[in-house]
Amino acid sequence: MIPYNFTFLSHPKICSGLKALEHIPFELESLNARKPLVITSNRWDKKGLSKTLIKALYDSNIIIGALFTNAPFYPSVTIINELSQLYRDRGCDSIIALGCGGVAYIAKAVNMVVSLKTDILQCADITITSPLKPMIIVPTADCQGGEMAAIAYYERFEKQSDFLYPDVIVIDSRITRHANSQEVANSALTALAHAIEACGIDAPNPINDAYAHTALQFIYQYLQRTIKRPSYKDGSVAIVNAAACADTAFSNAPQGIVHVLAQVIALDTNLQAGMVMGILLRYYLADKLHTKGGIRPELLLALAGIDTYAKTPEKERQKTAYEYLIQCIDTTREFVPATLKGLNIPRYKLKEYARLAATKNKQYKESAYMELLEKAWEGK
Amino acid sequence: MQEIIGTSNKVIEVDLSSQSYREIPIAEKDLELYLGGKGLGLKLFYDRVPxxxxxxxxxxxxIVMTGVYVGTGAPCAGRFAAVTKSPLTGLMGTGSCGGPFGMALKTSGWDGLIVKGKAKSPTYLVISSKGVEFKDAKKFWGKDTQTVQKALEKEGSGALVIGQAGENKVLYANVCSGHRFLGRCGMGAVLGSKNLKAIVAKGNEFKILPKNPKKFDKARKKTLKFINRNQITSILYRQFGTNANVNLSNAGGILPVRNFTGGSHGEAHKISGEEMAERFDTKFSTCKPCAILCGHKGNINGEIRQIPEYETVGTFGSNLEIFDPVAISNFNELCTKYGLDTISTAVTIAWAMEAxxxxLIKTDLKFGSPDNIEKTITDIAFRRGFGDDLAxxxxxxxxxxxxxxxxxxxxxxxxxxxxPRGAWGQALSYAVANRGACHLSTASFAVEVYLNMHDPFSLKGKGSMIAFIEDVTCAINSMHICQFTAFAVELEPFVVKYTPTFLLNPMITYLNPIATKFMDVSLWPEMWSGITGKRMGMFKWIKAGRRIHVxxxxxxxxxxISRKDDTLPQRFLTEGRHCDPQQRTVPLDQLIDSYYKARGFDKNGIPKDRTLKRLKIEKK
Known part of the structure; x- marks a missing residue:
């Protein structure tokens, strides 16, 4: 049954799989751009990813305006201003972010500055009303969430706008297979949390659900093998695709309790948000299973396929879906403990986290945040 | 006067909640494994607090622990250590102080003091050999450290006092004893949270005598000889105080300038020890007893004041681009009064200036301008306005x-x-130090930049060098003796003193684990052994230091805490110093890998089970 009302926007074009990098010249030209600023981190540069990217652009009309290989993990005002200046000085007309996390966040912030022709700090108060400069993201498999969504993180600001989607997401195994098992686990857990929270909202959105379900399907199918062997080409491509789909679903739904709490905890502890999401998700799902709406049975369809879904009695679909999801989370057991206590997060800090989360997102009460934190800490 | 031979081996435990106290014995085995001072304090905390x-x-x-040396006449041993959980870092907070409280506590018959619980109303304690008196401190609440210390002078020979910053739980509030401080990690806030304004120790009740006076005296005299012979301890620090570091750091490019963007500054000489000694006609004003005499006071604008130490001058001076020693002294005096750690206060203000x-924020603070800084310090101490955030x-x-x-x-x-960009060993030391960005964890900058004994930009040998210095430093802070004696004790023995630098440097760089075996630091364990009467060899002593650190x-x-926390601010990893034409940054990952290997930690920075077992640390 079609819902009475829903909205959905997914702007980016996804180019995934074999020789996806070679699509970049065509994509740039169709965006009327020829001189991109390429941003990547020292780590990916040392692994030869920037060379791979440049090689893919050899036989084209694309001229790289500037290649910046020292992007830090933290998107600070200093680096954003520095790169914006570089963009202008070299007369660039587009941006390619080669990598996830800090690289992608910096690229988005630079795009805002050069497109809106303003200072990065003023961007927080400006409503973006027109498309920004063309931007392509070439993600690695260490996604931290939000890179491919309609959101930008810089300093401690969070800016949401439909125009913050990248124009193209290029997912190529030559780029994705370089992350390690821990990073793959974090990426998968972030995508899992975003997807589940996006399709678990009260107002159903069938198109958003389709994206979330695709993300879940990829994760369930590929996570186990990819964690064991992160260089597994298909697996790493699937995990990044899952992250892209989950980010789109995340952009079209309100931020969930797991996402908000994980962001707050990660900020204070230097832990990866994905890791915290993985822990919180387990208890969030257990809680949801026993609440009135419960877990949506359609998740079983996405995770296990039509045969299992059809074979499972209707009453048991919720529980089976829950078991499948927990199985996904358990795959990361080697890298992610089962409780917040296992991460050595002191109990006295939970109150502070709940308070901060309630300030950040008023959709839930402080007590609700605290309840989930307590459960995740104790493992009950 | 009664006598204590060696150590009393007892600490007094005070429960503020029930206003009671009891005596706790120290096991002989623990003393041998953890030496005293910081080591024993940590062991007690580990055993008692979850x-x-x-x-x-x-x-x-x-927990306050006095260490074995205090009161025996050992040179530069008028110190004590404190251990608590830091509200600033959420980790173990340790501190070392040269104030009179340590001597007073020891000569009251106690090796240490444990304070637990929380008083219902403002309280201060008076400790003597007979026990503890709980006294009402309402009249002192809201008063500054100097006023309270003066008022408590008659009650005992040494006091620990917090200022208004501690009362208001400023996360980097310190604890004052005389004109010295337990400066770092916010220990003042912990006492403030317990409603404890001051602790006074009567003192002068016991005489502390070594068990083996002959052995002790021999080592003591040799140490004194070394101190009086060493260029740094007998000339540089004695004449110009720790501010002698200003010119050395400036020349070596490790002086903090403009919130750590620079490295050196043309006007730095204006705030150097040499300049201050001449301008303020400085005299000695040191910890007691002391043979180095690095603490100074001087006539500043007609008032006799303590001359700010190097850390205060570096962070409040060049780091804020203020090169007026009088202004720096004013900030120092305010921090002293309110009980604020000068390093954290100044670095926080530098952050506010850059922000x-x-x-990112709107304030009246500006690099190069001393205006509004005094007001900001007051706002921090009282948590007023934006000062509440800065606190x-x-x-x-x-x-x-x-x-x-x-x-x-x-x-x-x-x-x-x-x-840290000018001395990569110091960078590694900052990143892995247990209490945070602590310069006292190794003081490796001196080895690399001041003494040129190790190439500051070499990756070779850094991991094992830092691990070795950390071990020695932990042992020093557990004896408990001034860290500056290391210049004399480590550099004056024959092998180090007479090996030319061009040979010493590559030996320490390329053969570090072997080179450290040739370092003679036996004077410290010899003195410890003379006092306690227990056998303590040099290698056993260094192992004890390693045990304490691990x-x-x-x-x-x-x-x-794990590898994710052993890092430096992004500035040091991505931006070069203005004074460095090569724009070098710190290659931290490689340094950390070699350090973990030397330490016996796993790749995530967690001590391996076999490391703990080898050091006889019981896992909990």
């Missing part, structure tokens, strides 16, 4: 307002006045 407690809760304990410049330190500030790349702290503790690390890992 992991994960709130630093401001009743469960947190404040203002970058538009939480740079880590919390950057979490709230952004600017984490220039929030100069490690694990929450603000960095001392040495730029125990502290292990305690921190139980609070969530």
């Amino acid at each position: 992991a994960g407690i709130d630093p401001f809760s009743d469960e947190n304990e404040f 203002t410049e970058k538009g 939480n330190g740079t880590r919390k500030l950057s979490q709230k307002y952004g600017g984490a790349d220039f929030a100069i702290n490690v694990k929450g503790l603000e960095m001392a006045a040495y730029d 125990l502290e690390r292990y305690m921190n890992t139980r609070e969530g």
Whole structure:
């Protein structure tokens, strides 16, 4: 049954799989751009990813305006201003972010500055009303969430706008297979949390659900093998695709309790948000299973396929879906403990986290945040 | 007067909640394994307090340990150590202080003091050999450290006092004893949370005598001879105080300038020890007893004041681009009064200046201008206005307002006045130090930049060198003796003194683990052995230091610390110093790998089970 009302926007074009990098010249030209600023981190540069990217652009009309290989993990005002200046000085007309996390966040912030022709700090108060400069993201498999969504993180600001989607997401195994098992686990857990929270909202959105379900399907199918062997080409491509789909679903739904709490905890502890999401998700799902709406049975369809879904009695679909999801989370057991206590997060800090989360997102009460934190800490 | 031969081997435990106290014996075995001072304090904390407690809760304990040397006449041994859980970092907070409280506590018959619980109303304690008196401190609440110390002079020969900053739980409030401080990690806030304004020790009740006077005296005299022969301890620091470091750091490019963007500055000489000694006609004003005499006082604008130490001058001076020693002295006096750690206060203000410049916040603070700084310090101490945010330190500030790349702290503790990009060993030391960006964990900058004994930009030998210095430093802080004696004790023995630098440098760089075996630091364990009557060889002593360091690390890992926290602010990893044409940054990952290997930690920075077992640390 079609819902009475829903909205959905997914702007980016996804180019995934074999020789996806070679699509970049065509994509740039169709965006009327020829001189991109390429941003990547020292780590990916040392692994030869920037060379791979440049090689893919050899036989084209694309001229790289500037290649910046020292992007830090933290998107600070200093680096954003520095790169914006570089963009202008070299007369660039587009941006390619080669990598996830800090690289992608910096690229988005630079795009805002050069497109809106303003200072990065003023961007927080400006409503973006027109498309920004063309931007392509070439993600690695260490996604931290939000890179491919309609959101930008810089300093401690969070800016949401439909125009913050990248124009193209290029997912190529030559780029994705370089992350390690821990990073793959974090990426998968972030995508899992975003997807589940996006399709678990009260107002159903069938198109958003389709994206979330695709993300879940990829994760369930590929996570186990990819964690064991992160260089597994298909697996790493699937995990990044899952992250892209989950980010789109995340952009079209309100931020969930797991996402908000994980962001707050990660900020204070230097832990990866994905890791915290993985822990919180387990208890969030257990809680949801026993609440009135419960877990949506359609998740079983996405995770296990039509045969299992059809074979499972209707009453048991919720529980089976829950078991499948927990199985996904358990795959990361080697890298992610089962409780917040296992991460050595002191109990006295939970109150502070709940308070901060309630300030950040008023959709839930402080007590609700605290309840989930307590459960995740104790493992009950 | 009664006598204590060696150590009394007892500490007094005070419960503020029930206003009671009891005597706790120290096991001989623990003394041998942990030496005393910081080591024994950490061991007591480990045995008594569970992991994960709130630093401001009743469960947190404040432990003061005097160490074996205090009161025996050992040179530069008028010191004591304190251990608690730091509210600034959430980790183990340790401190060393040269104030009179240590001597007073020891000569009251106690090797240490444990404070637990929380008083219902403002209280102060008077400790004597007979026990503890709980006294009403309402009349002192809201008063500054100097006023309270003066008022308590008659009650005992040494006191520990907090100022208004401690009462208001400023996360980097310190504890004052005489004109010396337990400066770092916010120990003043812990006492403030316990409603404890001051602790007074009567003192002068016992005479401390070594068990083996002949052995002790021999080692003591040799140490004194070395101190009086060494260029740094007998000339540089004695004449110009620790501010002699200003010119050395400036020349070596490790002086913090403009919130650690520079490295050196043309006007730095104006705030150097040499300049201050001449301008303020300085005289000695030191810890007691002391043979180095690095502490000075001088006539500043017609008033006799303590001359600010190097860390204060570096962070309040060049780091804020203020080159007026009188202004720096004014800031120092205010921090002294309110009980604020000068390093954290100044680095937090530097963050505010840069954040203002970058538009993240709006304040009246500006680099190069002393205006509004005194008001800001007062606002911090009383948590007024934006001072309330500043009182939480740079880590919390950057979490709230952004600017984490220039929030100069490690694990929450603000960095001392040495730029790590000019000495990679110091960079590694800052990153892995147990209490945060602590310069006293190794003081490797001296080895690399001042003494040129190790190439500051070489990756070779750094891991094992830092691990070795950490071990020695932990042992020194457990004896307990001034860290500056290391210049004399380590550099004056034959092998080091007479090996030319061009040979010494490559030996330490390329053959570090072997070179350290040839370092003769036997004077310290000899004195310890003379006092306690127990056998203590040099290698056993260094192993004890390693045990203390690894125990502290292990305690921190139980609070969530791992490799992710052993890092430096982004500025040092991505931006070069203005004074460095090569724009070098710190290659931290490689340094950390070699350090973990030398330490016996796993790749995530957690001590391996076999490391703990080898050091006889019982895992919890």
